[in-house]
């Protein structure tokens with residue numbers, strides 16, 4: 396018969412970054428005993444002290460609650476995790492490899508290898524990281540090889556779909572759960588680990604390992620394609636004198652298309668979409684089906700061209716050259732409600748303007764420390780007001796609420812020239828023009 400299922404399993408979360416910290420905290424809030432593990436001692440120290448080492452709305456409160464319950468602890472010892480856990484969730488990073496489009500699996504491999512080498516009992520090791528299809532089966536073989544004799548370890552995959560900025564909500568109330576499993580026991584053990592979420596009626600898809608891995612990259616590929624589709628239309632609109640925001644609005648009324656992720660602008664970035672579509676394309680080539688997803692290379696190229704186009708609009712507004720011009724860059728994070736600057740379009744644009752000789756001053760409500768660490772040559776202002784003082788051109792790069800709701804008259808009183816590029820279609824163009832601003836937006840005709 397089936398091996399015993401632990402009804403209320405003890406959980407570990409290996410890798411407590413954006414994904415892992417949120418998962419560990421949420422599972423403890425749901426009532427599980429959770430041990431979080433990270434190789435970065437600074438991260439462990441912060442979490443133990445009740446500090447979330449990144450910006451995620453609602454997470455600090457949930458961390459405090461989880462710590463107070465006594466159900467959540469952190470360690471840097473994978474040996475301790477191996478002894479503690481019935482179910483282990485591996486949430487380490489899978490960044491793009493240097494000099495290649497493929498994913499760097501060194502962190503995943505080493506986490507699985509070290510954890511499994513210490514497991515001396517029955518346990519389920521569940522990957523949550525986004526990986527190239529085929530990784531889970533390879534790791535299952537690795538685990539079987541390194542686990543001590545007598546250990547009963549199985550590998551499963553549970554891809555994660557949370558959005559930064561809504562991470563807690565998405566973890567507690569996901570659109571669906573996907574379990575990639577090799578046995579009825581693994582499925583039953585995972586059901587026990589997600590009982591409160593499943594009891595809410597959350598849809599569950601049970602799949603084999605490669606299908607579960609593919610669900611994640613397919614979802615991100617679809618979303619990236621939708622964004623680049625409307626941005627490709629923006630390029631055509633620019634050449635044809637048409638207005639992509641009106642086009643997008645008309646398309647979005649078609650219920651087969653829908654309006655979400657159909658917003659033209661500076662395009663996608665962050666620690667997921669760009670590297671995931673590149674890794675997918677690289678993996679498909681290895682599998683001999685590169686042609687099937689070749690469009691993803693185009694999706695990537697369309698996306699990157701928006702950054703250059705934004706620089707071009709700023710340059711046009713500055714009178715043909717930005718050299719020596721004061722540019723206020725509003726936003727650094729790859730999207731609002733996050734301090735994540737991985738592959739951030741905003742900072743890419745700021746960097747290009749800086750390299751073209753502009754005097755670029757950046758302001759972001761949350762991402763300043765991360766930005767200053769990665770782009771030390773840019774200038775940083777303490778506030779929106781300080782960033783725009785005497786600006787020749789203002790460029791909106793991340794659509795934070797604070798930027799969308801600022802009064803164009805107030806802003807106009809601070810700048811040298813009332814010229815603004817709306818890189819996110821986030822501003823009320825009529826209100827800006829009424830306040831004496833010249834406003835340009837990607838894919839929209841210049842107003843007379």
Ligand code: NAD
Pocket residue numbers: 409410411412413414415432433434435438486487488489502505506523524525526555556557558559666667
């Ligand atoms: P991150 O860089 O914020 O976190 C990864 C953490 O893993 C780091 O804290 C690192 O110190 C730790 N780590 C590395 N090696 C380790 C080891 N051997 N043992 C223990 N800890 C180790 O990355 P992230 O954004 O949380 O992403 C993690 C994975 O989740 C990636 O595969 C990503 O694609 C995927 N994912 C991320 C999101 C998101 O919104 N950030 C959403 C869905 C999926």
